[in-house]
Amino acid sequence: MQFLQFGCGNMGGAMLAGWLAGGFDPAAFTVIDPYLDTAPEGVALLKAAPEQGGPVDVVLLGFKPQQLPASAPAIVPFVGQNTLVLSVLAGVDLATLKATFPAAGAVVRVMPNLSAALGKSPIALCGDATGAFRDTTDALMAPLGQSEWLDDEAIMDLMTALAGSGPAFVYRFIDALATGATALGLPRAQADRLALAMVEGAAALAAASPHAPAELARRVASPGGTTQAGLDVLDADGRINALAEDTLRAARDRSIAMMAEAKARAAAG
Ligand SMILES: NC(=O)C1=CN([C@@H]2O[C@H](COP(=O)(O)OP(=O)(O)OC[C@H]3O[C@@H](n4cnc5c(N)ncnc54)[C@H](O)[C@@H]3O)[C@@H](O)[C@H]2O)C=CC1
Numbered sequence: 001m002q003f004l005q006f007g008c009g010n011m012g013g014a015m016l017a018g019w020l021a022g023g024f025d026p027a028a029f030t031v032i033d034p035y036l037d038t039a040p041e042g043v044a045l046l047k048a049a050p051e052q053g054g055p056v057d058v059v060l061l062g063f064k065p066q067q068l069p070a071s072a073p074a075i076v077p078f079v080g081q082n083t084l085v086l087s088v089l090a091g092v093d094l095a096t097l098k099a100t101f102p103a104a105g106a107v108v109r110v111m112p113n114l115s116a117a118l119g120k121s122p123i124a125l126c127g128d129a130t131g132a133f134r135d136t137t138d139a140l141m142a143p144l145g146q147s148e149w150l151d152d153e154a155i156m157d158l159m160t161a162l163a164g165s166g167p168a169f170v171y172r173f174i175d176a177l178a179t180g181a182t183a184l185g186l187p188r189a190q191a192d193r194l195a196l197a198m199v200e201g202a203a204a205l206a207a208a209s210p211h212a213p214a215e216l217a218r219r220v221a222s223p224g225g226t227t228q229a230g231l232d233v234l235d236a237d238g239r240i241n242a243l244a245e246d247t248l249r250a251a252r253d254r255s256i257a258m259m260a261e262a263k264a265r266a267a268a269g
């Protein structure tokens with residue numbers, strides 16, 4: 001497999017780390033990133049796309065959505081009828097990607113998060129990959145986490161909010177717990193350590209449990225006890241659910257707006 005990865009920052013770097021940890025041959029990967037100084041051992045690193053060369057097996061678009069129009073001309077020569085184009089670009093739809101790479105054998109939008117480096121990312125997939133292209137996509141996603149194909153591309157905006165942005169929302173909640181504990185008297189460093197350990201253990205337990213998180217919360221709470229007193233605050237006027245829904249809606253709506261911006265950029269050439 002010949003794999004060209006355009007852009008290897010936070011997200012592209014996490015995916016590459018996941019692939020290498022999953023046993024993929026580093027020699028299959030060439031990273032093209034103008035601002036990167038080092039790549040993992042055995043992975044070729046170029047500052048710009050080679051001027052010679054034809055279609056490869058897989059191209060990953062791993063730069064910022066705004067960089068697509070400027071980056072595309074250098075990528076097009078590597079895309080042919082046997083090439084699978086994978087894009088992690090938030091808010092860049094399949095129509096825009098296909099118009100940018102009309103020769104592509106298949107185009108797939110991929111929405112992972114940084115946990116791909118640990119093989120723990122939820123991954124939403126959407127695109128026209130069938131047969132060998134679909135098999136290749138599934139094989140590439142397997143070491144990165146739990147992938148699910150979406151029939152309806154419109155759901156990608158919500159998946160961008162939940163799977164892609166989601167870790168930031170959880171990190172902010174962990175930080176809020178530590179900040180609250182600090183305000184109530186715990187030294188900051190200790191509050192950070194314990195809040196993180198608590199969330200790590202709670203998530204691991206929920207992942208291993210046959211019970212849903214709502215039921216697990218009920219099991220932690222003794223009637224009239226400390227947990228219930230805290231849950232009553234989170235649940236007052238449905239505020240924890242409203243906060244989560246509003247947060248996801250804002251992120252989803254930004255993805256929808258970014259899609260319009262990407263179309264406008266593509267139309268402007
Ligand atoms: N950061 C995250 O958690 C997630 C990011 N994404 C998507 O991943 C993409 C990358 O985001 P990040 O990794 O956070 O950004 P980043 O800024 O960390 O990485 C972007 C990389 O692209 C490189 N680059 C810039 N111009 C380039 C070009 N013309 N050709 C090749 N490489 C170029 C930069 O040097 C940089 O290393 C975005 O499209 C974003 O929507 C998707 C899901 C989660």
Ligand SMILES: O=C(O)[C@@H]1CCC=N1
Nearest residue numbers: 090160161164165166
């Ligand atoms: O914030 C962003 O736009 C990207 C997409 C999902 C996570 N990071």
